[in-house]
Amino acid sequence: xxxxxxxxxxxxxxxxxxxxxxxxxxxxxxxxxxxxxxxxxxxxxxxxxxxxxxxxxxxxxxxxxxxxxxxxxxxxxxxxxxxxxxxxxxxxxxxxxxxxxxxxxxxxxxxxxxxxxxxxxxxxxxxxxxxxxxxxxxxxxxxxxxxxxxxxxxxxxxxxxxxxxxxxxxxxxxxxxxxxxxxxxxxxxxxxxxxxxxxxxxxxxxxxxxxxxxxxxxxxxxxxxxxxxxxxxxxxxxxxxxxxxxxxxxxxxxxxxxxxxxxxxxxxxxxxxxxxxxxxxxxxxxxxxxxxxxxxxxxxxxxxxxxxxxxxxxxxxxxxxxxxxxxxxxxxxxxxxxxxxxxxxxxxxxxxxxxxxxxxxxxxxxxxxxxxxxxxxxxxxxxxxxxxxxxxxxxxxxxxxxxxxxxxxxxxxxxxxxxxxxxxxxxxxxxxxxxxxxxxxxxxxxxx
Amino acid sequence: xxxxxxxxxxxxxxxxxxxxxxxxxxxxxxxxxxxxxxxxxxxxxxxxxxxxxxxxxxxxxxxxxxxxxxxxxxxxxxxxxxxxxxxxxxxxxxxxxxxxxxxxxxxxxxxxxxxxxxxxxxxxxxxxxxxxxxxxxxxxxxxxxxxxxxxxxxxxxxxxxxxxxxxxxxxxxxxxxxxxxxxxxxxxxxxxxxxxxxxxxxxxxxxxxxxxxxxxxxxxxxxxxxxxxxxxxxxxxxxxxxxxxxxxxxxxxxxxxxxxxxxxxxxxxxxxxxxxxxxxxxxxxxxxxxxxxxxxxxxxxxxxxxxxxxxxxxxxxxxxxxxxxxxxxxxxxxxxxxxxxxxxxxxxxxxx
Numbered sequence: 001x002x003x004x005x006x007x008x009x010x011x012x013x014x015x016x017x018x019x020x021x022x023x024x025x026x027x028x029x030x031x032x033x034x035x036x037x038x039x040x041x042x043x044x045x046x047x048x049x050x051x052x053x054x055x056x057x058x059x060x061x062x063x064x065x066x067x068x069x070x071x072x073x074x075x076x077x078x079x080x081x082x083x084x085x086x087x088x089x090x091x092x093x094x095x096x097x098x099x100x101x102x103x104x105x106x107x108x109x110x111x112x113x114x115x116x117x118x119x120x121x122x123x124x125x126x127x128x129x130x131x132x133x134x135x136x137x138x139x140x141x142x143x144x145x146x147x148x149x150x151x152x153x154x155x156x157x158x159x160x161x162x163x164x165x166x167x168x169x170x171x172x173x174x175x176x177x178x179x180x181x182x183x184x185x186x187x188x189x190x191x192x193x194x195x196x197x198x199x200x201x202x203x204x205x206x207x208x209x210x211x212x213x214x215x216x217x218x219x220x221x222x223x224x225x226x227x228x229x230x231x232x233x234x235x236x237x238x239x240x241x242x243x244x245x246x247x248x249x250x251x252x253x254x255x256x257x258x259x260x261x262x263x264x265x266x267x268x269x270x271x272x273x274x275x276x277x278x279x280x281x282x283x284x285x286x287x288x289x290x291x292x293x294x295x296x297x298x299x300x301x302x303x304x305x306x307x308x309x310x311x312x313x314x315x316x317x318x319x320x321x322x323x324x325x326x327x328x329x330x331x332x333x334x335x336x337x338x339x340x341x342x343x344x345x346x347x348x349x350x351x352x353x354x355x356x357x358x359x360x361x362x363x364x365x366x367x368x369x370x371x372x373x374x375x376x377x378x379x380x381x382x383x384x385x386x387x388x389x390x391x392x393x394x395x396x397x398x399x400x401x402x403x404x405x406x407x408x409x410x411x412x413x414x415x416x417x418x419x420x421x422x423x424x425x426x427x428x429x430x431x432x433x434x435x436x437x438x439x440x441x442x443x444x445x446x447x448x
Numbered sequence: 449x450x451x452x453x454x455x456x457x458x459x460x461x462x463x464x465x466x467x468x469x470x471x472x473x474x475x476x477x478x479x480x481x482x483x484x485x486x487x488x489x490x491x492x493x494x495x496x497x498x499x500x501x502x503x504x505x506x507x508x509x510x511x512x513x514x515x516x517x518x519x520x521x522x523x524x525x526x527x528x529x530x531x532x533x534x535x536x537x538x539x540x541x542x543x544x545x546x547x548x549x550x551x552x553x554x555x556x557x558x559x560x561x562x563x564x565x566x567x568x569x570x571x572x573x574x575x576x577x578x579x580x581x582x583x584x585x586x587x588x589x590x591x592x593x594x595x596x597x598x599x600x601x602x603x604x605x606x607x608x609x610x611x612x613x614x615x616x617x618x619x620x621x622x623x624x625x626x627x628x629x630x631x632x633x634x635x636x637x638x639x640x641x642x643x644x645x646x647x648x649x650x651x652x653x654x655x656x657x658x659x660x661x662x663x664x665x666x667x668x669x670x671x672x673x674x675x676x677x678x679x680x681x682x683x684x685x686x687x688x689x690x691x692x693x694x695x696x697x698x699x700x701x702x703x704x705x706x707x708x709x710x711x712x713x714x715x716x717x718x719x720x721x722x723x724x725x726x727x728x729x730x731x732x733x734x735x736x737x738x739x740x741x742x743x744x745x746x747x748x749x750x751x752x753x754x755x756x757x758x759x760x761x762x763x764x765x766x767x768x769x770x771x772x773x774x775x776x777x778x779x780x781x782x783x784x785x786x787x788x789x790x791x792x793x794x795x796x797x798x799x800x
Contacts, residue, residue, distance in 0.1 A: 094764035119767055123551065212747035272635025278749075279633045279657050415550075415766035426749050430660065440569075446550055446768065 041079035050350035051081030058106035060092035072367035082350045105345035112340040113410040114148040121151035127344045128154045130352040136359040140377045149341045157341030158359035162376045164393040165300040165336040167321035186327045196295045202269035205294040206277045207285025215422030217282045223408040226253040227334035228327045239411040246438035254434045269294020301393045338407040420444040546773035560774035573753040585731040588675045592682025613680035620740035627673045631658040663751035682727045689723035729790045755779045
């Protein structure tokens with residue numbers, strides 16, 4: 001045979017065949033599954049009957065958090081025989097669109113932005129939630145939360161995890177040593193800031209650098225203060241563009257934020273002046289509190305994960321957080337938060353079963369007991385929440401008197417919420433005027 | 449740091465699959481490329497033999513044209529197919545999308561292009577791209593050329609060349625992360641971990657927020673990264689071209705009594721001109737497409753955006769397909785003249 005006249009060819013063919021054989025050898029792999037009729041599996045009986053199927057989930061949650069996620073539904077997987085394939089990506093928001101457009105959507109995605117959810121829903125790419133999923137979500141979540149997963153009257157996404165953003169981190173021991181008290185109104189907060197500044201320490205630590213998402217922590221400041229200077233209704237009009245972005249009411253909120261963020265006396269503890277805010281990574285921004293270089297850091301509940309290992313997060317520990325004070329306490333406690341929503345791109349029964357299960361109290365408790373997780377699920381037993389800040393967050397979320405509003409930039413179209421709002425904040429912190437910044441953002445609001 | 453093989457098992461498995469796929473495909477193609485020509489050769493042999501047996505006189509000279517065309521097509525087909533799927537169709541689709549709105553639903557005519565030139569922000573992006581495209585090819589080539597001439601026949605030439613060539617081996621993202629540390633800023637009271645600010649404070653000056661300086665100064669600092677990467681490429685190609693200058697030409701010039709300056713302009717430059725053009729064109733196209741550096745270091749904040757980065761943001765992050773496509777088409781239009789110049793140049797060389 002002419003083909004095998006040279007040893008080179010024989011070698012190439014042999015190696016190709018050999019490796020091909022090797023690859024098939026390790027592809028058969030079977031998991032151990034629990035007995036579906038056992039007592040342990042009783043809570044999952046509603047979801048059974050889809051043995052041997054597979055559901056793919058795509059989200060932005062990665063690394064250690066993703067491991068906890070997979071652990072949280074392992075019992076479900078064992079008892080129902082539905083194999084859940086989870087994939088987390090740092091480029092989730094952009095790649096999800098690419099995958100959907102390319103005809104390769106995941107079965108389920110956890111979308112943290114109602115704005116993005118709406119975009120997929122309006123394009124007809126999402127499956128409406130099944131009756132079971134809707135019933136499960138309605139039984140466990142407040143109307144606010146259900147509304148974020150609803151587009152034009154159709155319910156698409158059941159809420160999953162949540163976080164509370166209206167927190168100010170501080171050091172309890174530093175407060176005790178200096179005789180400072182936790183402020184309960186905006187005026188007290190400013191008075192406290194002045195007290196701290198008088199000691200020669202910059203009171204606030206702020207950092208908004210976050211790679212290609214630089215600027216988002218500043219948008220949280222504006223949103224939190226919008227809820228304090230305006231009514232929740234005005235806040236809603238702002239996020240839906242019923243009032244323009246450069247409305248005077250918005251400018252008022254931005255200026256109030258500026259009274260702290262752009263005050264050279266107040267920022268930026270341990271990092272430099274106002275202009276150092278945009279150069280400081282948000283993950284590092286609060287850490288100077290531990291060294292006493294600053295006293296206050298406004299950041300969400302999830303900042304509990306950012307403290308160096310060994311830092312005790314507790315009311316009498318190294319760090320703790322208090323509720324970001326409101327201008328007028330008699331108007332109630334407005335709370336800014338975020339969370340993700342479970343949406344389905346496929347309508348197979350096993351996909352619906354997973355979607356329904358993720359909205360259930362059983363799931364919320366299973367995930368919460370693994371730590372570092374909060375949900376607005378009313379079926380979540382607070383005894384399963386270990387971290388004191390998470391516990392405080394759950395209490396706030398489950399409190400019926402709380403005026404909860406979702407992160408505004410996540411509600412806005414991505415061109416603004418993940419684009420010009422972030423960039424505008426960076427420019428604003430770099431010295432651009434409030435008026436110029438808001439005009440710029442307003443000009444970028446998509447018309448279509 | 450220890451590495452847990454058991455824990456990384458799925459990733460290692462994927463790596464193995466990738467390697468296997470690579471070997472299978474490349475091996476298969478090599479085999480095919482080896483087998484098919486020999487099959488054609490055998491056919492020709494048989495034909496010749498048959499002709500020889502029948503007619504007595506063996507026809508010599510060119511084989512039949514038809515067979516050769518088919519043979520050529522066999523090699524061309526995969527490339528044409530891949531070009532079609534990967535380049536031509538997406539390019540046409542992008543052009544169509546650039547005349548539609550953000551959701552690619554309604555026709556908007558030239559609105560996206562009007563937007564591109566009316567937004568201050570995008571005009572800044574276009575200006576930045578222009579700065580990149582002017583500075584990177586010229587400076588990188590100039591540095592590469594200067595270096596190539598300086599180290600030519602020097603004592604530690606190989607070592608000196610590999611030092612400059614090394615950045616070429618680093619990915620753009622990797623290089624950007626390295627330079628982010630160089631430019632890193634911390635407040636005056638703190639210890640500086642950024643190399644540049646460390647040096648600045650060593651001499652008693654205030655540390656600077658390099659990447660947030662006024663535009664276009666910060667763009668210049670980003671450009672340094674690209675030059676750092678590309679100068680090595682320019683140096684290697686130009687050094688090879690310099691070494692390829694026939695020794696008798698140089699000797700003849702020496703006999704004519706040229707000085708170093710004349711030697712450079714009258715002998716070296718004309719001889720390496722084709723290589724120089726290839727280098728400038730290659731770097732120019734790479735520069736127009738620059739994305740990784742800007743995205744990794746500033747993501748276009750502080751007025752440092754460039755077209756490719758803005759295109760990605762508009763189309764994939766903000767869901768504005770129309771704007772993104774218009775930027776993509778504009779970038780494509782910018783590359784065309786450079787490519788045409790390069791093709792004409794190649795053709796001219798062939799004619800000479």
